[in-house]
Amino acid sequence: MWRDALLMAGKDLRVEARSRVAIGQVAPFAVIVLVLFAFALDPSRGILVKAAAGLFWVAVLFSALLTVQRSFAIEAADGARDGLRLSGLDPAGIFLGKALAVAAELFVLEIVLGAGVVVLYNAPIHGYLLLLATCVVATVGMASAGTIYGGLAVGLRVRETLLPLLTLPVLAPVLLAATEASQAALDGVPGQGVAWLRLLGVFAAIYLTFGVLAFGSLLEES
Amino acid sequence: MNGYVAAGYAIPAAVLALYALRVLRRGRALRRTLPRRPQS
Amino acid sequence: MTRTALLSRFLGVATLLAVIAAVIQGLVIMGPTIEQHEYSRLLVVHPPLAAVTFVAFGVTALASLLYLIPRTRRREWDQLAGASAEIGVVLCALTLVTGSIWGRPTWGVWWTWDARITTEALLLALFLGYLALRRIPSDVEVRSRRCAIAALIAAADMPVVHYATSWWQTLHQANFRLLQPDKQLDPPQLLGMMLGFLAVVLLYGWLLIHRFQVEQLEERLDREGLAQALTERRAEGLMPPVPAEAGSR
Numbered sequence: 001m002w003r004d005a006l007l008m009a010g011k012d013l014r015v016e017a018r019s020r021v022a023i024g025q026v027a028p029f030a031v032i033v034l035v036l037f038a039f040a041l042d043p044s045r046g047i048l049v050k051a052a053a054g055l056f057w058v059a060v061l062f063s064a065l066l067t068v069q070r071s072f073a074i075e076a077a078d079g080a081r082d083g084l085r086l087s088g089l090d091p092a093g094i095f096l097g098k099a100l101a102v103a104a105e106l107f108v109l110e111i112v113l114g115a116g117v118v119v120l121y122n123a124p125i126h127g128y129l130l131l132l133a134t135c136v137v138a139t140v141g142m143a144s145a146g147t148i149y150g151g152l153a154v155g156l157r158v159r160e161t162l163l164p165l166l167t168l169p170v171l172a173p174v175l176l177a178a179t180e181a182s183q184a185a186l187d188g189v190p191g192q193g194v195a196w197l198r199l200l201g202v203f204a205a206i207y208l209t210f211g212v213l214a215f216g217s218l219l220e221e222s
Numbered sequence: 223m224n225g226y227v228a229a230g231y232a233i234p235a236a237v238l239a240l241y242a243l244r245v246l247r248r249g250r251a252l253r254r255t256l257p258r259r260p261q262s
Numbered sequence: 263m264t265r266t267a268l269l270s271r272f273l274g275v276a277t278l279l280a281v282i283a284a285v286i287q288g289l290v291i292m293g294p295t296i297e298q299h300e301y302s303r304l305l306v307v308h309p310p311l312a313a314v315t316f317v318a319f320g321v322t323a324l325a326s327l328l329y330l331i332p333r334t335r336r337r338e339w340d341q342l343a344g345a346s347a348e349i350g351v352v353l354c355a356l357t358l359v360t361g362s363i364w365g366r367p368t369w370g371v372w373w374t375w376d377a378r379i380t381t382e383a384l385l386l387a388l389f390l391g392y393l394a395l396r397r398i399p400s401d402v403e404v405r406s407r408r409c410a411i412a413a414l415i416a417a418a419d420m421p422v423v424h425y426a427t428s429w430w431q432t433l434h435q436a437n438f439r440l441l442q443p444d445k446q447l448d449p450p451q452l453l454g455m456m457l458g459f460l461a462v463v464l465l466y467g468w469l470l471i472h473r474f475q476v477e478q479l480e481e482r483l484d485r486e487g488l489a490q491a492l493t494e495r496r497a498e499g500l501m502p503p504v505p506a507e508a509g510s511r
Contacts, residue, residue: 148415152408156398165394166412169387170419173426180430199426206418214411217330224300230307230363231285234356238465241352245472252479256486 001093008089008097013104015074022105026066027112033059034116043121052123053182056113057175061142063109064102064171065164068146071102072154085219095147095215099208103143110135127185130193134185137200138178144207145170151218174203270471277464284457292450301368305451308360310458312382314466315357318350319389321470323417326410340406341481343413345473347392349466354386377428384423388416402481 016022037055041047048055075084084094117123125131149167153159177199184193288306325343328334361379362372373379395409 145415148411152395152412156400158394158398162391162394162398165387166391169384169391170415172384173419173423176426176430180433199422199429202422206422207415210411210415210418217407218411224367226363226367227289227300227303230304230360231289233359233363234307234311235281237352237356238469241349242465242469242472245469245476249472249476249479252476252483256479256483 001090001096004089004093005096005100008094009100009104010097012071012074012098012101016101016105021070022067022109026063026070026105027109029066030059030063030109030113031116033062034113034120038120048121049123052117052121053186054175054179055121056117057138057178057182059113060106060110060138061168061171061175063113064106064142064146065167067102067105067109068143068150068167069160069163071098071147072150072159075154091216091219092212094219095151095211096208098150099140099143099147099211102147103139106139106143107135110139123186125186126188127190127193130185130190130197131182133197134178134181134193134200137197137204138174138181141174141200141204141207142171144204144211145174148207148211148214148218151215154218174200177203266471266475270468273464273468273471277461277468280457280461280464284454284461287450287454287457292454301364302451303454304360304364306454306458308357308364309455310462311353311357311360312378313459314462315350315353315382315385317463318346318353318466319385319417321346322350322389322392322413326413326417329406330410330414337402337406337481338478340410341477342470342474343410344396345470345477347389347396347413349469349473351386351389351393353462353466354382354389357382358386375427375431375434377424377431380427380431381420381424385416385420388419389413392416402484 034055037051037059038048041051074080114125118125146167149163149170153163153166156162177196181193181196181200184190184196284306288303292303292306294300294302322343325339325346329336329339329343358379361382365374366372392409392412395412396405398405
């Protein structure tokens with residue numbers, strides 16, 4: 001299973017490297033979202049700095065949707081899905097591979113967004129370790145959940161509108177926990193943040209499990 | 223009677239009644255369109 | 263009369279009786295309370311709706327699970343899941359509306375980020391997504407399996423969401439008005455609430471039967487309607503063209 005996962009992830013990342021969609025389109029989109037927040041909220045009143053953690057994660061969430069859409073869009077062309085099914089790869093491995101690729105792309109986006117938040121909102125950064133851990137675990141959770149729903153919605157013409165509707169309510173608690181953990185890190189009270197981190201871990205575990213178990217039946221048909 | 227309490231009783235009653243009617247009507251329409259079939 | 267029709271008749275009558283009893287208890291017999299004045303009457307409406315929402319979604323989750331397990335897979339489970347989900351969405355929306363109606367005069371706000379309310383709102387969003395999935399035209403088996411997975415994820419998510427939001431609530435206490443803690447209720451209030459539960463549960467049962475039948479009929483229509491349309495098309499080749507019947511869909 002793991003070998004198939006790495007194979008799959010490698011393939012997805014290589015497609016990304018060649019097409020540069022995540023870097024060329026999603027990243028600018030994410031930064032624009034940050035700018036929009038600044039327009040919507042008065043930058044002079046310090047709201048941006050106070051809300052920086054939450055705004056960061058909202059931007060990440062939207063980017064995650066686009067990344068997952070893209071991840072499954074590349075399978076839609078040229079009967080790639082049939083190719084996947086016939087390839088004999090373990091479906092659980094396919095799931096893990098795709099989720100891994102999405103997570104990797106998201107992680108890069110988070111670095112970009114993190115820099116954006118620091119630069120655009122003048123947000124100071126503390127508690128690096130907790131922030132990093134939060135990013136990693138939350139990203140795993142988001143990537144897993146997104147990949148499951150991406151697989152659910154694959155091949156449907158209404159995918160563009162259905163995927164956000166399905167995924168966002170499920171990711172809402174991830175947003176909540178990630179924001180709380182990040183805020184705790186920035187406020188210098190990591191103890192509380194660790195508790196939220198554990199909750200993020202629970203989410204990630206749930207979605208990874210579901211994905212590994214259910215992706216097989218999702219791939220089975222078209 | 224209090225307006226809020228009235229709304230609190232009336233709205234669920236109305237919505238649920240309308241929903242029930244909708245379900246019944248759909249059932250009736252479907253039974254009409256389907257070809258006759260022996261009771262299973 | 264078939265057994266189902268008999269059950270439906272019984273449930274229907276029982277529901278009507280329970281509703282009448284509950285309304286009388288709530289509006290006439292129950293008096294205003296000290297803390298909540300007139301609004302304690304809403305105990306007959308709001309908590310029952312909230313509780314049966316969970317029952318409905320629970321049935322959906324259970325039926326989805328049974329459908330996914332190959333050994334117990336039957337069309338009926340998927341149909342049951344879909345029927346219960348739709349009723350659940352109606353009940354969930356009503357729960358939020360009645361909660362809002364209750365909240366406005368008692369705490370002055372239409373909405374509050376209390377853990378329970380927030381969880382119910384997310385639940386509504388999740389199952390609206392489920393219903394959207396069901397409407398997508400696709401092979402029945404495919405659609406059923408996707409919906410079942412979506413339902414199970416939603417169900418598994420719920421406890422975690424509730425835990426997360428209640429914790430979140432305690433952290434940001436200043437901004438939230440806590441829902442009335444479930445303290446001891448006086449007998450008239452308690453009876454009213456119980457009657458309300460009874461009424462909504464019976465109604466749910468009745469609705470479930472009929473909505474389930476609609477689900478079955480629609481599936482039959484899809485299957486047989488298609489077969490019929492094909493036969494008609496083939497027949498057209500042998501006979502002079504006849505104005506086509508309006509499509510059975």
